[in-house]
Amino acid sequence: MDASEPRWLNAEERQTWLSLAAMVINLSNALDTQLQRDAQITHFEYQVLATLSEAAERTMRMSELAVLTNGSLSRLSHVVKRLEKQDWVRRTPDPDNGRYTLAILTETGWEKVVATAPGHVEEVRRLVFDPLTQAQQRTLRAIGQRVNQAIDPTDTCPQ
Amino acid sequence: MDASEPRWLNAEERQTWLSLAAMVINLSNALDTQLQRDAQITHFEYQVLATLSEAAERTMRMSELAVLTNGSLSRLSHVVKRLEKQDWVRRTPDPDNGRYTLAILTETGWEKVVATAPGHVEEVRRLVFDPLTQAQQRTLRAIGQRVNQAIDPTDTCPQ
DNA sequence: GCGCTCAACTTGAAGCGTCAAGTGTGGAGG
DNA sequence: CCTCCACACTTGACGCTTCAAGTTGAGCGC
Numbered sequence: 325m326d327a328s329e330p331r332w333l334n335a336e337e338r339q340t341w342l343s344l345a346a347m348v349i350n351l352s353n354a355l356d357t358q359l360q361r362d363a364q365i366t367h368f369e370y371q372v373l374a375t376l377s378e379a380a381e382r383t384m385r386m387s388e389l390a391v392l393t394n395g396s397l398s399r400l401s402h403v404v405k406r407l408e409k410q411d412w413v414r415r416t417p418d419p420d421n422g423r424y425t426l427a428i429l430t431e432t433g434w435e436k437v438v439a440t441a442p443g444h445v446e447e448v449r450r451l452v453f454d455p456l457t458q459a460q461q462r463t464l465r466a467i468g469q470r471v472n473q474a475i476d477p478t479d480t481c482p483q
Numbered sequence: 484m485d486a487s488e489p490r491w492l493n494a495e496e497r498q499t500w501l502s503l504a505a506m507v508i509n510l511s512n513a514l515d516t517q518l519q520r521d522a523q524i525t526h527f528e529y530q531v532l533a534t535l536s537e538a539a540e541r542t543m544r545m546s547e548l549a550v551l552t553n554g555s556l557s558r559l560s561h562v563v564k565r566l567e568k569q570d571w572v573r574r575t576p577d578p579d580n581g582r583y584t585l586a587i588l589t590e591t592g593w594e595k596v597v598a599t600a601p602g603h604v605e606e607v608r609r610l611v612f613d614p615l616t617q618a619q620q621r622t623l624r625a626i627g628q629r630v631n632q633a634i635d636p637t638d639t640c641p642q
Numbered sequence: 643g644c645g646c647t648c649a650a651c652t653t654g655a656a657g658c659g660t661c662a663a664g665t666g667t668g669g670a671g672g
Numbered sequence: 673c674c675t676c677c678a679c680a681c682t683t684g685a686c687g688c689t690t691c692a693a694g695t696t697g698a699g700c701g702c
Contacts, residue, residue: 343627
């Protein structure tokens, strides 16, 4: 950051930024609301369950899970503690290396994902994919990749 | 929601969705981090101050401010109480209609915005505009409008 | 094999947002 | 006028996230 005159946003950029900022808030709220209403869980809890459900053996290291769900390890630890109380996940030290903790989706947890996923996917489709053209969807993917890259150059999601 | 087979996301849509979900989280975090580091305020607090700074007389009704900042009235009320303690904003009943409350940016609050805005705009530019082409920016604006429209059909931001 | 350090969590407290009740004002109906 | 109702907030409690310490396990140097 140098001391020169800041590069303010012009009218179009302003419009774009307001539009994006609103979308970020509204999307978060809408997805949390749908999941709270239909499944009594937060979006982040859903992401944890869904990510585990797609992992080999439905098992993953906490640190790996934190990266894939874009959350801090601390946040994940608190959330998994809650999910454990519901008997959807259990934790155990990694037998190969005691420093790691494995999070494992239980059968009950799997059933929760199966019950919740269709409604959630439907909502994502309704709010994001249905309103956009194919071309807009392609561009959106590229935009996400570039912005994520700018935020964290060591981020995943290449190609 | 009918009972038929859910319309799952295909591989490309999945990619797009992961990319967007990550962007939503990462952008929120990055902007909050920058503002916390450089100005000790949250992104929402900044939005409130910045929105007031552009209003006529630097004054706005609470309910109007809530809409423009995409927040609930309750959230706004809590936040403005905090901003009042810092002497950045003050509240007074609307003389024209006692049901409304006017939020007014103080001189100190104005100075806070002036001091904070350049660094914030720079960060927005770095994370969002610099990595995107002009065409992507145009598409992003359209995407935001369509998605916001899908989430809340009575939403503003037409044209 | 004894400490050192680092990495992977875990925990508790403090702060922010939401939800569900409150309060207070203005207008509408009788 | 008086009552009732709707609207614009405000408040308090509760839940979730963050932040800053802890705790524990692996390697590493000597």
